[in-house]
Amino acid sequence: MKYLVIAALAFSALFSVPSFAADPTPEEMQIARDKMKADKKFVVSDNLKLTEAESKAFWPVYEAYQADQDKLNERLIALIQDYANNYKTMTDANATKFITERLAIDVDRAKLAQSYLPKFGAVLPGEKAARYFQVEYRIGLLMALNIAKQVPMVGIDADKP
Secondary structure, eight states: OHHHHHHHHHHHGGGOOTTTSOOOOHHHHHHHHHHHHHHHHHHHHHHHOOOHHHHHHHHHHHHHHHHHHHHHHHHHHHHHHHHHHHGGGOOHHHHHHHHHHHHHHHHHHHHHHHHHHHHHHHHSOHHHHHHHHHHHHHHHHHHHHHHHHHSOOTTSOTTOO
16 A cells, blocks of 8 residues: 555646646646556556456456546546636635535545446455455545645635645
8 A cells, every 4th residue: 555645646736726836737737647547557456466367357447437537537627726716706606616516526426436336346356346446545535635735725815824
């Protein structure tokens, strides 16, 4: 699990919001995404210790799951970008809209995981499928923490502690 932190930090680069930090170029963002995906795949592989047969069946399901997660991540990035553009002038209605969409993304992420559980269970023994979801969950927690550290609270100036 020592590589889990590395992967999560690389992934968190995707969530750096330009209004809160320096604007990365599209090329830098693509490099960060490619590195994150490679690091995450390494962490998954290192933790699952797949047999050759498991590996052949697992990786296509993994790639499909990651593609579906990418859609949710894009929604989250767009939401955070919108927040970054408006947090200093946030209205009550906009704040409610923001948190409603944030919660909807969380619900959709949970539904996605639930929909993939049988797919992973079909290609992995139960213990490895559970371990895979633990790795995903831990990476998600580390990313959420990094995002929380970067995004100011609603109604509080980002320049003030």
